[in-house]
Amino acid sequence: MNEHGLILQNAPHVRTSESLFTVMGDMIVAMAPLYVIAWFYYGPRALLLGLTGAATAWVLDMLSVLACGRRPDLRDLSAVVTGLLIPLLMPASIPYYVVVTACIVAILAVKFPFGGTGNNLFNPAAVGFAFTAICWPELVFSYPAPMQELAVAGEVAAKTAVSPAHNLMLGAIPSLDLFDMILGNAAGPMGATNILVILACGLYLLVRRTIGWRAPLSFLLVSGLMAMMWPRSPFGTFSSVGWELCSGMLLFGVVFMITEPVTSPKRGFAKVLYGATSGAVVMLFRYFGGFEDGFVFALILMNVFAPLFDRVCENVLHKIRHGTLLPKNFAPGAENPPKEKKKLPKPSLKKKTETEVGA
Amino acid sequence: MKKMNAATVSLMNDSFRKILFSNPVLVGGMVVGEIIIGATSLQNAIALSITFAIVTIPVLLLAPLIAYFVPKTWRILCYALVSMSMLFTAQAAVAPISPTIFDSLGIYLPLLALNTVVVAYSRLISEEKGVVFNLLDGICFSLGFLIVAVLIGGIRELFGSGTLWGYEILQRKASALKLPFSGFLIAGFLAAAVEGLRIVFHAKPYEHFSGGKEDQK
Numbered sequence: 001m002n003e004h005g006l007i008l009q010n011a012p013h014v015r016t017s018e019s020l021f022t023v024m025g026d027m028i029v030a031m032a033p034l035y036v037i038a039w040f041y042y043g044p045r046a047l048l049l050g051l052t053g054a055a056t057a058w059v060l061d062m063l064s065v066l067a068c069g070r071r072p073d074l075r076d077l078s079a080v081v082t083g084l085l086i087p088l089l090m091p092a093s094i095p096y097y098v099v100v101t102a103c104i105v106a107i108l109a110v111k112f113p114f115g116g117t118g119n120n121l122f123n124p125a126a127v128g129f130a131f132t133a134i135c136w137p138e139l140v141f142s143y144p145a146p147m148q149e150l151a152v153a154g155e156v157a158a159k160t161a162v163s164p165a166h167n168l169m170l171g172a173i174p175s176l177d178l179f180d181m182i183l184g185n186a187a188g189p190m191g192a193t194n195i196l197v198i199l200a201c202g203l204y205l206l207v208r209r210t211i212g213w214r215a216p217l218s219f220l221l222v223s224g225l226m227a228m229m230w231p232r233s234p235f236g237t238f239s240s241v242g243w244e245l246c247s248g249m250l251l252f253g254v255v256f257m258i259t260e261p262v263t264s265p266k267r268g269f270a271k272v273l274y275g276a277t278s279g280a281v282v283m284l285f286r287y288f289g290g291f292e293d294g295f296v297f298a299l300i301l302m303n304v305f306a307p308l309f310d311r312v313c314e315n316v317l318h319k320i321r322h323g324t325l326l327p328k329n330f331a332p333g334a335e336n337p338p339k340e341k342k343k344l345p346k347p348s349l350k351k352k353t354e355t356e357v358g359a
Numbered sequence: 360m361k362k363m364n365a366a367t368v369s370l371m372n373d374s375f376r377k378i379l380f381s382n383p384v385l386v387g388g389m390v391v392g393e394i395i396i397g398a399t400s401l402q403n404a405i406a407l408s409i410t411f412a413i414v415t416i417p418v419l420l421l422a423p424l425i426a427y428f429v430p431k432t433w434r435i436l437c438y439a440l441v442s443m444s445m446l447f448t449a450q451a452a453v454a455p456i457s458p459t460i461f462d463s464l465g466i467y468l469p470l471l472a473l474n475t476v477v478v479a480y481s482r483l484i485s486e487e488k489g490v491v492f493n494l495l496d497g498i499c500f501s502l503g504f505l506i507v508a509v510l511i512g513g514i515r516e517l518f519g520s521g522t523l524w525g526y527e528i529l530q531r532k533a534s535a536l537k538l539p540f541s542g543f544l545i546a547g548f549l550a551a552a553v554e555g556l557r558i559v560f561h562a563k564p565y566e567h568f569s570g571g572k573e574d575q576k
Contacts, residue, residue, distance in 0.1 A: 101533065109544055113551075134535040 018209075020117070024077035026210040027256070030201040031084050034191040037184060042092035043149035045156075046190055049087040052096050056103040057083025064112040078117045082106050085125035085256060088191025089249055089296070090132075091143040093156040098139060102128035122303045123263050126296045133291065141166075141292060143187035161187035165248035165292045168232050174243060181246045192252035202255035211259035214268055215275035219254050220245065222279035230287065248293035250282065257296075263303045269317060270309040277309075278302045374495035380562040382503040385550040389475035394508055395542035397467040401524045404512025406453040406460050407471060408505040413449040414442045414472045416497035422485035423493070434486075438477050446472045457525075476500060511545050 002008055038046035061079030065072045086102045087094070106128030111120045133140045144150060144158035151157070164186055167174050176186050184194030192198070205211045224241045231240030245251060258264065258278055265274050281302060285294025319325040383389045390411070398404040418438050425437045446469060453460055453468070461468075485493050516522055519536035521529035535541060556562075 097531065113547065131533075131535050134538070135533040 019075075021075040021077065023210050023261070024081050026205060026208050027081045028077065028084065030205050030210075031081075031088065031191070031256070033197050033201060034088055034194065035084075037194045037197055038088070038092060038190045041146040041184070042144065042190065043152070045150045045152050046087075046092050048152060049090075049092065049094065049096070049099055049190070050084055053083035053085075053087045053099045053103055054080045055083070056100050057086075057107055060104065060107040061111070061117075064107060065116065068112070068116065070116075076117055079107060079111075082111070082125045082128070086128050088252065088256075089125070089129045089189050090140055091188075092150055092190045093142070093144045093158045093160075094139060095156075098132050098136060101135070102132045104128075105131040118262055120262055122300055123257055123260055126257060126299045126303075130296050130300060133296070137291065143189070145187055146185055146193075163187045163247070163292065164243060165286075168243060168247055169286070169292045171232060171234075173234055178239065178242050178246070181243075188247070189249050189252070192249040195246050195251055198251050198255055205255065205259075211255070212268075212271060214271040215258050215264060215278075216254045218272045218275035219258060219279040219282075222276045223250065223283050226280060226283040232287070244283070244286070248286075249295050250293070253282075253295045253299060257299055263306055265306045265309045265313075267310055267313045267317075270306075270313040273313070274302065274306060274309050277305070370492055370495065374492070374499045376562065377496065377499040378503045378506070379553065380557045380560070382507060382553060383476065383500050384504060384507045385546065385553045389480070390471070390504065391546065393467050393471045393474065394504075394511060395546060396539050397464055397471075398508045398512035398515065398542070399537045400463075400516040400520065400522075401509065401512050402457050402460060403464055404508035405505075406456050406464060407467070407512075408501065408508050409452055410446070410449040410468050410471050411474070411504045412497070412501035413452060414445050415474065415476050415500060416494070417445050418442050418477045418481050419485045419493040419497040420490060422481040423488070423490070426486035434482060435478055438481055439473055442472045442477045443469075507546075507549065510549060511542060514545055515541065 035047055035050050057079040061076075062072045083103050083106075086106065087099050090099065090102075102125075106124035110122050110124045110127045111117070114120050129140075141163075142160050143163045144156075145161035148158060162175070164174055164176060164181060165188065180186060181193070182195045184197065186193050202211070202216070206213055224245060227241045227244035228237045231237050233240045233243045235243075258275065265271050278298060281298040282295050285291075285298045289297070291297070316325070377383065381387065384391055384394055393407060394404075397407050418441050421441055422438070425434055425441075429437050449472075450461075450468065457463075485496065488496075513523065515536045516524075517528065518533055519541070520534075521527060521532035
C-alpha cells in the first residue's frame with residue numbers, strides 16, 4: 001500500500017474468488033460421492049483404484065513440471081482430477097497397471113508435450129482411457145456385477161455381468177429395470193452407472209458455476225432426439241431415450257468431461273454448437289462403432305474442432321450483429337448489383353510545400 | 360600423425376553431425392512416414408535400414424554424374440530409376456532376416472526406395488558436391504536412419520508385442536503401441552531428446568535443415 005492508500009499490483013487484477021484451485025477442488029468434491037457409491041457397490045478396491053490414479057498422475061505432473069524447469073505449484077490439482085476421472089470410467093475389477101498406464105499416457109503424452117496445465121489440446125483423461133481401451137478391450141469393457149466385494153490385490157475373480165450399453169449394442173432386450181439403472185444397480189463403469197448421484201453432482205457443479213449449462217443441455221437434447229428417432233431398444237421411442245442416456249458413460253461424460261474448460265470452446269453459442277455436434281457424434285459412434293461406448297473417442301474427435309467452433313461463431317456472430325452477413329441489396333433470385341468502385345485519391349510522392357499546407 | 364587440413368575437418372564435422380544432431384528423420388523430417396508405419400518391430404527396423412542404405416547411397420554417389428549428363432527436368436526420374444533398380448538388391452539382402460518380412464512390410468520397401476533423400480536432397484545438395492562428401496553423407500544418413508529405426512522399432516516391439524527380435528520377454532503388452540499414432544508419439548519424444556542433447560552439447564544443426572540462416576552470416 002502506498003502513501004495514497006492504494007494497493008499497487010501488476011496485472012491481471014483478479015477480483016473473483018474463482019481460481020484453478022477452487023475449480024479443481026469443486027471437481028474433486030463432486031467426484032467424491034461417486035467414489036463412495038463405488039465403494040458401496042464393489043468394496044475398498046474402488047477407493048484404492050482412485051488413490052492409485054490420483055497419486056500417479058500427481059507425481060508425474062510434478063516431475064514433468066520440474067523437467068520443464070518451472071516451479072511446481074502445489075495448488076494445481078488438475079492432474080489429481082485427471083487421475084481421479086480415469087478409474088471412474090473403468091470397471092472396478094480393472095488391474096492397477098491399466099490405471100497407471102492410462103495416467104502415464106494422459107500426463108506424459110497428452111498434457112505436457114503441449115505445455116502443461118491449461119494448454120492441452122485433448123482431454124488427458126479421455127486419451128488415457130482411449131489408449132487402454134485399444135490395448136486391453138477385454139479388461140476395460142468387462143464389468144463385474146454390482147454388490148460384490150472385490151479382492152483388493154492380486155487376481156480379481158469376479159462374477160461379470162452384461163452392461164446395458166452392450167445389450168443395446170447387440171439389440172437385445174435389456175434385462176434390467178430402468179429404475180435399477182437410475183439407482184446405479186447395473187454393471188458398468190465404476191463411477192458412471194449411478195445416474196441420480198451424477199445428476200446431483202452436476203447440479204452442484206452448475207450451482208457453483210464450475211461448469212456451464214450450454215454444452216451439457218444441447219448435448220443431451222441432440223442425443224436424446226437421435227435416440228428417439230432411431231431407437232435401438234425394442235421397447236419403443238421413449239424408453240429408448242432413457243436407455244441410451246442412462247447406459248454407458250454418457251451422462252458421466254456430459255457432467256465431468258465435455259465441460260472441461262480447457263478443451264471446450266470459450267464462447268456461449270460455440271458451446272451450444274459443440275455440445276450438439278458432440279451429442280450427434282457420440283450417438284453415431286454408438287450406432288456404427290466397434291466398442292460398446294464410443295463417448296471417449298467422440299470426445300477426442302470433437303476436441304480437435306473446439307477452436308474451430310469459436311472462430312466460426314466469432315465471425316458469424318460479428319457479421320450478424322453488424323448486419324453484414326448478407327451482401328447489401330441482397331434479393332434472392334436477383335443478380336447482385338455490381339459493386340461501385342470507390343475512387344481513391346492517388347498518393348502523391350511530391351512533398352507538400354508550406355503554401356499548400358497553408359491553403 | 361599427419362595433421363588434417365581445415366576443409367577435411369569441416370567435411371567430417373558436416374557429415375558426422377547427420378548421425379545425431381542433424382538426424383535425417385528426427386531433425387530433417389525426411390523419411391518419417393516409412394519409419395512410423397513400417398518400424399513396428401526390430402526385424403522390420405533392420406530391414407528398413409538395410410533397404411535405405413542400399414537404395415540411397417548409390418543415388419547420392421551417382422548424383423554428380425547424372426547432373427553432368429541429364430537435363431534438370433529428367434534428373435529426378437533418373438534418381439528414381441537408380442534407386443528402384445537397387446531395390447532388387449535390397450530385397451535380396453533383406454530376405455534372410457525373416458521369412459515373413461515381405462508380408463509385414465509389403466509396400467513400404469518400394470515406397471522407401473523413393474524417399475525424400477533420393478528425390479530432394481540429392482538434387483539440392485549432392486549434385487554440387489564431390490564423391491567423398493556424398494559417400495560420407497550417405498553412410499551418415501544411413502547410420503542416423505538405423506539408430507532411429509532401431510529405437511522406435513525396439514520400443515514398439517518390446518512394449519507392444521512383449522518380444523524382442525521374436526523372443527518373448529515381457530508378459531504384458533500394450534498393443535496400441537503398434538498403431539501409427541504411437542509411432543508419431545515416440546518419434547516426437549525422440550526428436551525432443553535430440554533437441555535437448557543438442558542444446559546441452561551446443562551443437563549447430565546442419566544448415567540445410569535450419570534454413571541455412573546461421574551459415575550464411
